[in-house]
Amino acid sequence: SSSDSSLKSPASIFWLVLHGVCCLISLVLGFRFSRLVLFLLFSTTNSNYSSTSLFHELGVNVDVQAKTRSLSLDRNLSVSSSSSRVVVGRHGILIRPWPHPNASEVMQAHKIMEIVQREQRLQYGVKSPRSVIVVTPTYVRTFQTLHLTGVMHCLVNVPYNVVWIVVEAGGATNETASLIGKSGLKTVHIGLREKMSVLWDDRHKLEAKMRLRALRYVREEKLDGIVIFADDSNMHSVEVFDEVQK
Structure with a gap:
């Protein structure tokens, strides 16, 4: 068309x-x-x-x-x-102003809080606190340093006399000794000949033996204090040590 x-x-x-x-x-x-x-x-x-x-x-x-x-x-x-x-x-x-406060003012605030907490502990805390004996079973593994460092930092902040007994499976090693030596606490390093098993049941039995070995040391040395079992694979609060003093 x-x-x-x-x-x-x-x-x-x-x-x-x-x-x-x-x-x-x-x-x-x-x-x-x-x-x-x-x-x-x-x-x-x-x-x-x-x-x-x-x-x-x-x-x-x-x-x-x-x-x-x-x-x-x-x-x-x-x-x-x-x-x-x-x-x-x-x-x-x-653009907002610099959000971080002055470093000197932060340090002064921390010092004031430390003084206030110390005075409150003297007035309302335990008048005659006892020593704390902490028992920690451990063994050489990949994350041993990480776990022991967490327990060590917790014990350093405890405001009481602390005796740290570390029982190591497979024998005492220099790596573990150097690590717990950095804490500045009174430490006791005990080696156990038996190695840590892969099976959970055998592992629990060996950990029980390690705790009994630490209690035997407390009895032999006639240590006076409150015994607390603090495994290196757990998280611990400083308030627990305040509660055991009551």
């Missing part, structure tokens, strides 16, 4: 393609122009930075752009104490 021939003619196809290209160009230019208008209306920066951004958007490469940008950067550095806004693109970013 005549309509089909007109649609398939080269002239009609050319005008159709040209119309599509013009629509795309108008769409791109309209979006770019609208973005520039929104940037000029809602920008939170000063006029120098806005004009510089406008030149940059329009693609105008002039020397005023570099001079104005360096001037605005110097001005932002000079008034950084009073101004707290930085613009990245079209959005302003609020």
Whole structure:
């Protein structure tokens, strides 16, 4: 038909393609122009930075752009104490003040809290506290240092006289001795010839033997105090040692 021939003619196809290209160009230019208008209306920066951004958007490469940008950067550095806004693109970013307090004030606060806690312990705590004998079974493994360090840090913070008895399966090793020696506490390192088993039932039996070996040492040396079993695989609170004194 005549309509089909007109649609398939080269002239009609050319005008159709040209119309599509013009629509795309108008769409791109309209979006770019609208973005520039929104940037000029809602920008939170000063006029120098806005004009510089406008030149940059329009693609105008002039020397005023570099001079104005360096001037605005110097001005932002000079008034950084009073101004707290930085613009990245079209959005302003609020810079909050330095959140960390003064280190000297933090140390003073910790000292005051330590003095208050010491006075409260003297007035309301145990008048004549007894020594605490802590028994810890252990053995050489991958995370032994991690577990023993956790127990050691807990015992260091105990405000009583602490005797730490560490019973090691497989014999006493230099690594364990050097680790518990860093605590500064009165430590007793006892080695047991039997090695730790892989099976849980045998492991529990050996740990019971290790605790009995520590109690035998307490009886032989006639140590006076409160015995607490603190395994190296558990987490311990300092408040537990306050409760056992009551």
